[in-house]
Amino acid sequence: MKMRPHYEWKRAVHEHHIFGGSNRDKSEAEGLKVYLCLEHHISGKEAVHNNAEMMKVLRQDGQRAFEKTHTREEFMKLFGKNYLEETGG
Template identity: 45%
Template sequence: MNSVLQTKKECFFCKTTRNLHRHHVLYGSSNRKQAEKYGFTVYLCLNHHTNGGEAIHRNPNGPLDRYLKELAQKYWEENNGTREEFIKTFGRNYL
């Protein structure tokens, strides 16, 4: 499914259109599949994804990671279901 969190193909944080990766906002084993299903993906540049000092995969639970997870859960609670259902689907509460 296309992203429900972003409409343009650009880095979510810095807006560059170079070296983009598709990032699953909820990641790890089963979450990745569910994130794909519900459109909780964003494009990130290499720096914001894996390489830079602030990169999401170098700072699990850091500010950028938390920001996207909270955004996904807020979207879910407005469009998909209850908080309990979010926790059931993604394993925890971010709000």
């Protein structure tokens, strides 16, 4: 009797740096990244690269995570913006 290998089907995940662009290296250094399936990363209508509201939520969550061990002032100095007190527009 042949043995079959055990495996599971899983969606591929993409690493997304919450604070990209010029802040990508800082996001990497601070561990401020999430792992998303393709649909939620770049191809779906709710993908962070296609949906400003989803990107805003991730950045707010990233700032909250950073501020669990750092001050707001340290966040502002490193990333240059406070995502928790954004105004509309």
